[in-house]
Structure formats: structure tokens, C-alpha cells
Amino acid sequence: MRLKKNLALSDSGFVFDPSTGDSFSTNPIGLEIVKMLQTGKDADEIKAQVVKTYLIDEVGFEKDYYDFVNTLTKLKLSDGSPEKKD
Amino acid sequence: MKKLQYERPVIQRLNVGVMNKFGNKTEYSPVKHIEGNTVKSLIEKFGSPLFVISERIIRETFKDANRAFKTRYPRVQFAWSYKTNYLNAICNVFHQEGSWAEVVSGFEYHKALKNGVPGTKIIFNGPDKSEADLKLAIEKNSLIHIDHLDELYLIKELAVEMKKRPRVAIRINMDTGVYPMWDRFGFNYENGQAWDAINKIMLNDKMDLVGLHSHIGTFMLAPSAYGVAAKKLSDLALEIKKKYKKNIQYIDMGGGFASKNTLKGSYLQGIDSTPSFDQFAEAITTSILNAGFVENELPLLILETGRALIDEAGYLLGTVISNKRLSDGRRATIMDFGVNILFTSFWYDHKISPAQEFSRYTEDAVIYGPLCMNIDVIRENVTLPPMKRDDHVIVHTVGAYNMTQWMQFIALRPAVVMIDTQEKVHLIRSRETLASIEGNEIIPRYLEKFKL
Ligand SMILES: Cc1ncc(COP(=O)(O)O)c(C=O)c1O
Numbered sequence: 001m002r003l004k005k006n007l008a009l010s011d012s013g014f015v016f017d018p019s020t021g022d023s024f025s026t027n028p029i030g031l032e033i034v035k036m037l038q039t040g041k042d043a044d045e046i047k048a049q050v051v052k053t054y055l056i057d058e059v060g061f062e063k064d065y066y067d068f069v070n071t072l073t074k075l076k077l078s079d080g081s082p083e084k085k086d
Numbered sequence: 087m088k089k090l091q092y093e094r095p096v097i098q099r100l101n102v103g104v105m106n107k108f109g110n111k112t113e114y115s116p117v118k119h120i121e122g123n124t125v126k127s128l129i130e131k132f133g134s135p136l137f138v139i140s141e142r143i144i145r146e147t148f149k150d151a152n153r154a155f156k157t158r159y160p161r162v163q164f165a166w167s168y169k170t171n172y173l174n175a176i177c178n179v180f181h182q183e184g185s186w187a188e189v190v191s192g193f194e195y196h197k198a199l200k201n202g203v204p205g206t207k208i209i210f211n212g213p214d215k216s217e218a219d220l221k222l223a224i225e226k227n228s229l230i231h232i233d234h235l236d237e238l239y240l241i242k243e244l245a246v247e248m249k250k251r252p253r254v255a256i257r258i259n260m261d262t263g264v265y266p267m268w269d270r271f272g273f274n275y276e277n278g279q280a281w282d283a284i285n286k287i288m289l290n291d292k293m294d295l296v297g298l299h300s301h302i303g304t305f306m307l308a309p310s311a312y313g314v315a316a317k318k319l320s321d322l323a324l325e326i327k328k329k330y331k332k333n334i335q336y337i338d339m340g341g342g343f344a345s346k347n348t349l350k351g352s353y354l355q356g357i358d359s360t361p362s363f364d365q366f367a368e369a370i371t372t373s374i375l376n377a378g379f380v381e382n383e384l385p386l387l388i389l390e391t392g393r394a395l396i397d398e399a400g401y402l403l404g405t406v407i408s409n410k411r412l413s414d415g416r417r418a419t420i421m422d423f424g425v426n427i428l429f430t431s432f433w434y435d436h437k438i439s440p441a442q443e444f445s446r447y448t449e450d451a452v453i454y455g456p457l458c459m460n461i462d463v464i465r466e467n468v469t470l471p472p473m474k475r476d477d478h479v480i481v482h483t484v485g486a487y488n489m490t491q492w493m494q495f496i497a498l499r500p501a502v503v504m505i506d507t508q509e510k511v512h513l514i515r516s517r518e519t520l521a522s523i524e525g526n527e528i529i530p531r532y533l534e535k536f537k538l
Contacts, residue, residue, distance in 0.1 A: 013447065015097065023100045027447035027472070030095035056092035060474075067411060068095040074415050075099060 001069055001078045003037045017077060024075065029054065033068060043069075094409070094472035096449050117439040117480050122509035125403055125441040125478050133517055134405040134478070135423040137489060137502040141179055143399035144485075145507065148183045151391060154363035158371040161386045165209050167341050168194040170392030170486045171400075175504055175514035177201050180395075188341075188390040192219040199226070209338070209390070211257065211299070213237075213271065220244055224252045231255045231299045231338070233272055238286060245292040255297030255338065256283050260318050262302050262311035271301070275318050284322070288330050295332070298322055301340025301390065305349065305433075309361050312339060313369035320377030323385060338388035339370055345397035347434040347483045356434075356483075363394070393486035400485025402428060403441070406477045407456060417451040419473060423481075424455020424462040427499060429491040430484060431464045438464075441478035444471035457496060489515075494523060 008016040013031045015024040026034060029050070036046045047065060051058050072078055118125055120138055128136060148164070155162040165188040166180035172194060177187070178201060187198035190212030198208050205226025213233040215223070217240065223230050224244055232238050232254055245252050257272025258280045273279040287295045298319045302311055316339060323334035343366050348356040374387065404423040412418050425431055438453065448469045455462040464481075473479070492499055498518035503511050 024097050025100050025447065026097035027093055027095060027445045029093055030097050030447070033095050034097070053090055054092040055089045061092075064094045064474075067409075068097070070411065071097055071415070075097065077097075 001037070001073065002040070003034065003072065003077055004079045005038070007034070007038065007077065009034060009038075015077075020076070022075075024077075030068065033065070034072075037072075091443070092474075093445055093447075094474055096447055096472045098449060115439070116441060116443055118441055118443075120401055120480070121505045123505060123511055125480060128503065128511070129403055129405065129478060131511075132501045132503055132513065134403060135421075135427060135500045136403045137427075137484070137500060138401040138403060139173075139176060139485060139502065139504040139514070140399045140401075141504050142507045144176070144179050144396060145183060147395050147398060148180065148185070151363045151389075151395060152183075154367040155371065155387065155389065158367050159374065159384075159387055161384060163336075163386055163388050164395075165207075165338075165388055165390050166395075167390045167392035168197060169490055170341075171396050171489050172197055173489055173502060173514055174201055175512070176396070186388075192216055192222075195219060195223065195228075209388070211301075211390075217244070221248065224248055224250050227253060229253055229255060229297065231257050231272075231297075232283070233257050235283070235286075238283060242290060242292050252293040253296045254287065254293050255295065255299045255336070256280065256287070257299045257301070258319065258322070260300065260302070260315060262314040262318075264303060264306065264308055264311045268301070268303050272299070275322070280322065281325070284326060288326070288332070295326070296334070297336040297338055297385075297388070298334055299338040299340065302342060304342045305344045305347075305393065306342045307344050307359065307361065309365040309369040312366055313373045315339065316370045316373035317377060320374050320379070320385075324378055327383075333383050334385055336386035336388050337374065338390065341390040341392040341394075343391055343394035345393045345483060345486060347397060347430070347436065350433060350435055352435075396485040397483045398485065400483065400488070402481040402484045402488070404479050404481065406473045406475055406479070408475060409473070412452065417449050418454055419451050419470070420454045420456060421464060421479065422456055423500075424457040424464065426455070426457055426462075426493045426495045426497065427488065428455070428464060428481065428484060429488055429493070430486070434483075435465060435468075436484065437482040438468060438470065439480045439482065440471055440473055441480055444473075447471060494518070498523065 006018055013026045015026055033046060047058055047061060050061050121140055165186040166177055167188045169190055186207040187203040188209045189195045189198050195210060205228045208228045210223050210228050211231045220241060221244060230252055241252055258275050259269045259272045260275035261267055273283045287293060300315050300319060302315050319337045326332060326334055344360045346356045346360050402423060404421045407420045407422050410418050448471050451468055451470055453465040453468055455464055501517040502515040504514045505511055
């Protein structure tokens, strides 16, 4: 998936969507993922990055990742286009 | 490079009303220890789920209640309400603190005797006392609280047969301004049933009417209702004195003081809205002291307080089995404990704390138990940090009723440990085994074998 381009992010995990005026709060790892999604990284790249940085294996992270991405869609933060490969 | 601790990624919408620069801060902080013991080590040693009882909290709570009454009234006696939690180790902490026993069945009566409570210090309540139960209680000179007329007549017969004078009280129900009124137990005050029962006992003269008892309800939040009840019982005692020239030895106000739990649907947290022991004591003792007793004839005040003395001393430790998303997008967390062992989650919004560090981000979640049943909901809506499989939680204020009303349904009941005042852990009930459940089963011969 791709995120809306104009989301404003703060280092404290505050996410603002100027197109709706909604704001969101996310945890540090959530913020990292949002940032990676914004720069166009795909699921595999994000998974690799997270597994490198955190005490978690790929299987453990995978279901949390898809759950998170689903939530982003539910919160209408995706731009509606599918991810390039997945 | 050292890897960072992992936490599930979460994001949630901020509501404008509650937005602040810290985002959505959780009301909970992690609780990693119970009195010097880590949650992790307790679970490693005794398994999960696990009930943990703090002996220190029991003793402190008891002392607080005892002080509240004894500083206001000269003669006070607590009687431990067995049904609230009758694990023997727990009963004995109360007995060491000076509590008598209050029981409501033959089973509980035998338990109290076995624990070493003298028969004369056992109060026998409840509508279902068998003839054998009553004989034993008369033999042991216990305090028998009569619930209905059939019982009254049976005791009368047994008194004649056994050539003994049973020591009895009658249970009285009444309007205290709190509804629904508990009028199914004992004799009603307003319609004259209670006075009628008193006359039947006094005129027949086969037993000694030593006390008057009421238990106006449970989880009562209004001390004033106890004031009303104490006034009505005192008035009856004074009427008896006037008509029969006999002193009633004690007034038993039953149990029912609210614990610090939060009732379901209640806006206020229990911890902020529960009256203190001092407030209950003030209402009760003021009524009795002002009722008109002569100073040296003040009745003994008995209290059968249950939940308010034990709820806070109990914790349930548990473990996350899984997380999932419900169709409406809500997060659901499945725990390894359900309503089978946490019966009180039908009444309370139990406070749940994660037992490990977490960031300040939280999510709204439903907490389910592991039973394959729809009713198995521990919290319908709770704000918790993201937790993952095998993380631990502590459920607070679970000491009352859970360890007596727990069900053996599809799983074995967990162990119970007590942490003593020196922070040492004692196993007080071991985890059940298949043998403990099947011990009473009998398979008819012809059903022993089958071929598949
Ligand atoms: C007769 C009697 N006494 C005492 C209690 C203890 O009540 P609680 O736990 O509400 O203090 C009960 C409980 O229902 C009871 O029925």
C-alpha cells in the first residue's frame, strides 16, 4: 500500500492528515513504518529493516505488520493504490 | 549493535477533546512485581494463570476495619464470611486476627470446625441447613441464624429431642431505602413477620434468642442504609427487652460493604467512590449508640464483612494467548484466563495492568478469555498498550468470590499462592490435575472398553 503523500509526521508519533483534519498517535515503531511507507518502501524492505533493528523475527513481525497496514487503511491514511509488489 | 525491545506497531485516531501533546496516555503503569516477587518468576514457578494473595494486605485491611469499629463502639466482633474465600490458609489468617467464622452450609461448617474454630464461635447462616447440620450445630453450641419458619419448628423439635437449648438469632430483612430489597432471606421487619418469629421463640421457650441478624445486600455503596438497618434491629432488641425482660446479646449487621472494585457501567472508579470502613462504622455505631440501650447492656456488634476485607488482597496473573482484529476493527486480546476462574468479571470492570514495560501508546481493546463461549469476556472495553503473545498481565482486586465460585470448565483450576508478610511465597492450593477432577467419576463396567 501507499500512504497519502501529504501526511505530516512529528518525531513524537503525532500524525496529521491535512486533507481531513484528523490527527493520530502512533508508537515509535509505528512511526518508523509510516515513514518507510511514505518513502515508498515495500513490505519486504520494511520487514527486513524491522527485523534488523528490533528483537523480533520475521514471522513474529509479519502478522503485526499486516494488521497495522490494515488499520492504516481503515483510518483512511492510504492513498488507495496497491503496493507495487506484495 | 544491540537490538531494540520490540513492541507491536499501533496507531489510533486522536479525539480532539482529549488530545494533548503526549498523545493518548495510558492510565495504567506496568506492574512487574507483587511484594518483592516478579510476575515472571511466579508464573515460571507456579504456571499461568495464577492467583496470588497478599497476606500483608489482608492483615492491614482487617486492622483498618477493626480499628474503624473499635474506636467507635466498645464491643465489636468480626466473623469471616467463608463463602467469600474459604481457602483454609486465608480463613486462618482471619482467625489469627481474631475473626470468628460465618458459614452458610454444612460443608462450610465442617470446614470451620476442621480449621479449629470452636463451635461457639461459628455463626451458621443460610436457608439450607439439614437436620444433621442443625444437630451438630446445637451439639456444638453454635450461633444458629434462623432463616424461615420451617427451620424454626425443626430446631424446636430438635431442642426437645436433644434436651438442649439451642442458641439462635433470626435473620431479618427490611426496607433500608436501597432497592431491590433483599427480602427472600429471613423474616420481614415492616410486615411484622420478624416480630411474630420473635414471639414464637420467646413464648415457646425451648431455645435462647441471643441475637438479631441482617445482611441488607452486597456491594453496598450507601453507609446510610446500614444506619437504617442498625436502628431497626436496635428498636427490635429494645422491644424484646421491654416485653420479655431479656437482653439481646448481639446485633449482627452481616456483610456487604463495597470493595474498591469498579462496578460495570459505573462512571467513577471504585477506588474513588467506595465508602471507607470509617463511614460504614460511623453510620452503624451512631444508630446503635443512640437507640436507647443502657450503657452496660449495649449488644455485641458482629460484622460478617466479606469482599471488602479480601478483594484487594487478591491478584490474578495471566498470559496473552493471541491478538486479533474484530470485524468492526476493534482489537481483541485473548488471555489464558476466562470467566471460568474470574467469575467477578460479570460484575466488575477489573483493572488490568501489563506486567512488562511498554511505551506510552495504547489501544482500545476487548479482553477475552480462552473458553469457547461467547460470554467469556473479561473486559468489554479497556485501554491497554499493545501486548504480544506470552506477555503477562495482572488483574487486580480479585480476592473475593472467585476462589469459591470458580468453575471447572474445559480446563483445570490454577494454583493459588500466598505471599507472606516477609515476602516469601507459599503454595496454598496446588493446580488441579486430571486426577483431582476424575477422582469421583465411575465408569460402568460395560462402558470401559471401545474399539474405533
Ligand atoms: C449472610 C451473609 N453474611 C455475609 C456475607 C458477605 O457479604 P460481602 O462479601 O458482601 O461482605 C454474605 C454474602 O452474600 C451473606 O449472605
